[in-house]
Amino acid sequence: MPPRSGSNWGEQSQAEFGPWRCHWRRLGSKQSPALVLLHGFGAASGHWRDNAADFEAAGFCVYAIDLLGFGQSDQPSIKLDNRIWSLQLQKFLIEVVQGPAVLVGNSLGALVALTTAVFAPELVVAVVAAPLPDPTLIQPLPLRRSPWKRKLERFLVNSIARLLPLGPLIALLRQPALLRLGIGSAYSNPARINQELVKLIQQPARRSGAPGALAGMVRGMALRPGAATAPQLLPRLSCPLLLLWGKQDRLVPVQISKKILAYIPKNRCDLELIEGIGHCFHDEDPERFNQLVLNWLKAGNISA
Template sequence: MTLSLSALLPDMPPSSAFQWFLLVCPAVVILSYFFTVFPHTPESLYIHPSLASLPKTSPSRLIYPDNYYDGGAYVKLPYGTVRYWLIGPEHGKRVVLIHGLSVPAIIWKDVAPKLASKGFRVLLYDLYGRGYSDAPQTTYDANLYTTQLALLLQYVGWSKADIVGVSMGGGIAAAFSAQFPHLVTDKVALIASAGLMESSDMSRTTKFLSSPLMQLVSSSYPFRLYLQYLADQKSSGSPISELVRLQSAYLPGYNPAIASSIREGPLRSLAPQFAALGRHSRKTNGSVLLIWGTADQVVPYRYAARVQTLIPHAELVTIEGGPHDITISHADEVSNALVDFLQR
């Protein structure tokens, strides 16, 4: 025997019973869904490969092999594998060198050996998305970079170190010192440091290329093939510039990492972190060194004065005619200033 809805609701005319059914049924279904639905599985972090994925005969690996410095090794961290090097006497004073936006640790090619020869134990590494470190598909903000360094220090067994950063690495050094002051010995050196840049100092081309729309285009396979075609045609002459060009062409995570760093990374808006570094270093009798070139067209020399307003006790070393890539063009002056500062 079957029962119809009208039999269950005898006082209602068939049309009213059907209307009641249409009103109640969706509510019952929706309520049942919320009681029974299981959370979606979290998406896994996608990680783009580094230069390590390219053939050993690749031009980029010829310019910058993974054994460019002695004491190299890889460590797998939550956001991907990181390449690092430890050079200099094992029991020397510990110093971390942080590179900038687009050029990996090769930027220290003349400075790092000089520090090692003076008895320092030097830790170099490639930031996420550059060189031999993986490129996670995530936001490249200051927290990503400072956490990378904190985990790397933990892995190599360093409880504290002096911190040196160039360009964007200076912004990372300031943010790291503000977030993890207990991991900083007592000295921080900022070379042509980003972190306080204004949007007006960035070219329209830079802003356009780092926009989400252009990144969608530049990340496409046809566009990357075009970049590879251009990269294979003719060398730019400078090994450093050539390395940047080859990373852009052959590493799918490089351009997004650069673009995200420009939009959300430690290039701008770090005034509170610089101020915190100033307060903490003065409180602990620490010291801060600024090294800047007067011909810097990327982070102009006037920013040295702005940093000093936030860190009044910071010492400034001015290099006349020094461009932005000052660790390459004026390596001796930079090295001597760092050795003098770190040995005090």
């Protein structure tokens, strides 16, 4: 039997996405409705260490993937943004899951889930975003940008990505003391920041492809077209959405959640603000997170 908890949970395997290998894991029967867990920036599928078993016990076949550049997936130096990660997820849903699924995402994973629900709605039953970050929710991109302005933006972003000393920076930040400090900014509950969590985030940063992948993320996320940003994706969302936001989130302030509600009809979005929780609700208080998600799915009669 595969482990049901801890960062090594689930039966693990590899899938292909173009020329790259992508790591994924599963817990539960393939005949059960599918639920896919999507990690946040800097994390990996192991970050759902105390979530998968509860969802499996509730009757779901639980999957999780490492997005390109993270975890045990390949770290290409191409431009990486939520469109590429969404294509990775779509291929995974078609070839591995072989059908639609409920998508549960933390932070960057929530943006990938939203992107997939808009670009491939036939593959997504519902989205749980905990929380949903995107800098364009603070400063939306203009609907039209002149060609010269787009060229200037590309030049500046590519120059910055080339000049940034990402290798030495990653080497510095992956030191345990600094890494714990960084993780602490995302957690309101320091008791959850243990050696298992530090190792989970530290290991991918030690790989040789980490600087190139990070540079690709800088380029990709900064140069996305407006159609791939949350303000333009949210009005096109057709499936139910649950937003879960920690009131003590220091990385993506809770005020952003109110901006999201302005982009989407209220009958398609439920918002829960959680007291005493930071940026990683699913890992800070997994029991409460799991129950909230399962109650919402049950109330909406939602399954894959």
